[in-house]
Amino acid sequence: MDISLVIPVYNEEENLEPLYRKIKEVMEPLEKEYEVIFVDDGSQDQSPQILDSLAREDPRVKVIHFRRNFGQTAALAAGFDLAQGEVVITMDADLQNDPADIPRLLAKMDEGYDVVSGWRRDRKDPYVSRILPSTMANWLISKVTGVELHDYGCTLKAYSREVVKGLNLYGELHRFLPALASWMGVKIAEIPVNHHPRRFGKSKYGLTRTFRVILDLILVQFLLRYSTRPIRIFGGGGLLSLFLGLILGSYLTVVKLFFHHRIGNRPLLILAVLLIILGIQLLSLGILGEFLTRIYYEGQNKKPYVIKYTAPPQEGS
Ligand code: UDP
Ligand code: MG
Secondary structure, eight states, X not given: OOEEEEEEESSOHHHHHHHHHHXXXXXXXXXXXXXXXXXXXXXXXXXXXXXXXXXXXXXXXEEEEOXXXXXXXXXXXXXXXXXXXXXXXXXXXXXXXXXXXXHHHHHHHHTTOSEEEEEETTOOSOIIIIIHHHHHHHHHHHHHHSOOOSOTTOOOEEEXXXXXXXXXXXXXXXXXXXXHHHTTOOOXXXXXXXXXXXXXXXXXXXXXXXXXXXHHHHHXXXXXXXXTOHHHHHHHHHHHHHHHHHHHHHHHHHHHHHHOOOXXXXXXXXXXXXXXXXXXXXXXXXXXXXXXXXXXXXXXXXXXXXXOOOSSOOTTO
């Protein structure tokens, strides 16, 4: 299998048939083996029935039906698990992304990139509620993660099989996929893609998404930087706090024992005790984090590294 398209669907009944026809128009001339995986994320309209009839007509169409609405990230994750293609392309079901861009994504992948990200340069969405927050979010995510992209939010992206299979997705993490993938040492490219206004159905998100995205950004940053060595962030602060606390404590002890001053009423005493307790807590948290990291990696047979290849080729790589 060459190409898998993964498309999350939530209440998109009017969009599905035109989307399928467009995909077919674009994919058939490529003469590659492809599959279209629709993930029905608990739709309450006619989408499930329409998808099932598409799957009956065309064996290249596969449909996953969720029991309820689990969200776009979960839908993409389910599609990734099923995908067999060497290249996995994600896109929205609402006709805002244009299947006509797929050949250009594929051409870029052929140049040796592991991730090719769509950039909706001329985005057709409301400015205040969507484009403005999204511009700020893209800037913030780029600065914080160090993976500079203009458009994290664009679903139209291509990934190599290795990237997709090596990632676990939770929460709203799908919009950080390129940043998460950067941990594996991937080559990322960006190309401008078409964008159309939504004609049928409603957008599923509003402004509240911004806050969830910020929380996820903190998490992603933590995963990327410290997930294999939590003792370094907690431990550093812990040592510093413990050190300061001990110095203050020693000073107060000297004052009490040799100069016979009263120290019971001094704010410094409270600070010293606070710093010592905080230091011990942070150190313990770091050590606990280390244990959790070990359970995480060993329990899932994950490795703290990713191999490109070995020479001569070894079993299982
Ligand atoms: N979607 C989904 N589950 C959800 C919300 C959205 O599968 O809980 C799908 C939706 O059907 C669409 C894509 O995710 O194919 C993007 O959603 P939408 O167009 O509402 O987002 P926007 O383009 O406005 O950011
Ligand atoms: Mg949309």
